[in-house]
Amino acid sequence: MLKKRQAELAKLENLPSPASVSDVTIDNFNEKINQSYQPLILKNFAADWEIVKKSQQSLALAAEYLKGFDHQQKLKLISLPEDTLGRLFYNHDLSGKNFTVKNSTLSDSIDLMLEKDNKTRYCLQSVSLKQNYPELIAQLPNKLLPNTQSFIWIGNKVTVPAHFDEANNIAVVAAGKRRFTLFQPEQIKNLYIGPLDFTPAGQPISLVNLRAPDLSQFPLYEQAYANALSVELEAGDAIYIPTPWWHHVESLSPFNVLINYWWSDNYVSSQLPFPMLIHALQAFKNMPIDQQQAWQSIMQHYLFNQDESAIAHIPKAAQGILGEQAKPVSHFIHQWLASQIK
Incomplete structure (x- = not known):
């Protein structure tokens, strides 16, 4: 019975989706987005981006497009061994991490991601476009947040466990597909959050594997699942995630690209x-x-x-x-x- 229930909870596709919102402009952004305090889907938000158009033809074209902006600077490339199944996490006793990091250029990183027989999965996380690829910013127009810094995330089929951001977030799928599963902030008591001062990638994460939840170890997760939202987004779609909603992010395609924008309406937000x-x-x-x-x-x-x-x-x-x-x-x-x- 327990195994059957765990299998049911692993089906994130069965969860309700966040609401969609349309006709959002910079003038009504606060009313339609900022004041909602609910995750919202913006379909075809970036349908006119060149990388989105190329990715809809093929992921290889999107990859080559990005490589055209490479300046040969070194980035932090995360390598996840085959046994991790691409899940950014701890080692077995939470004393270390289940991945390694090395310096690599954008082009070399993408080439590794595109190797068909390579069982290792790779990702570049939260790379600042302003600092690394300023020429790319003009190719990614954001009519709602025109003066907000953007970050790029590139990788294979990689999963980031449920975590929260300290600022509001609009995340745009630029290539491939991604699934976002979201939990209200008060679900913290049911998500079994790991250490606060030692984390795989910055923010504290849930220790529950959403695709294989262990209810004998994490029995309260069933309550979190009962209150969760989940949606699969395609290239060009975006999602608004208010702070500090918990969100679990799965990259579903062999090659994936995401652009995100964090912002806060609190001008004293330098004190996070x-x-x-x-x-x-x-x-x-x-x-x-x-x-x-x-x-x-x-x-x-x-x-x-x-x-x-x-x-x-x-x-x-x-x-x-x-x-x-x-x-x-x-x-x-x-x-x-x-x-x-x-």
Whole structure:
């Protein structure tokens, strides 16, 4: 019975899809996208991109197109042995990673990806176009986020376990197909998140293998699955993923390319939430329980209280960080934090 249920939960194709949104413009972007706080599909978002057109003819054409922008600079190429099945993860006891990294040019990396008999899978992750391939940016027009930095992800059939981003994300499939499986932030309790300070690729990840979930080890995952969304996107399609929704990403084609854009509407976002979480753990985790509960009350009062009565007794001009964070206040707080966290 358990094996049968696990097999059912492995069928991500059976999950409902996020809603699709159309006729989005830079003028209604905030209303249609930014305010939704739900993942949204933008079909044919990049249908006019040259790489999309080439990939629809053949993946080999898309690969050659990208190689034309190579300046022979070295990138970090991830190599995943055959037994990993392309899943970026830890080794068996979470003491290391299940992949290696070496320096490689874009062209050499793509050539390795295209080798038909090679059992190793490869990927280039989150490569900044501005720093590495600025000429390519003009070939990838984004009418909704024209001034936002873009990043490119290239690889074979590779899976990135469920993780969250610290900023909103629009991810565009430029070649091949990808499946996105998404979980609300509150599903963290059912996703069995791994170590926070040692991760395969930056952000903390779920330890659950979504394509082979082990319910004896991760029984609560069934609840996460019951609340999940999943969609398979083709070249030219895009998905909006609000922060910090969990998302599991599968590259489904032998050769895949993704372009993504991260942005935040919070101008103080240079202080990213995740490092603050790590510092909070360091500050509070080893306190006696009564002190933890006391600080929980303080945090609830100041940080998570939507009732302005918490600060109504303080004149606006004196509210500082408790009030609206104007840029001078933000700059002062950054300096203060730097002096306190040593």
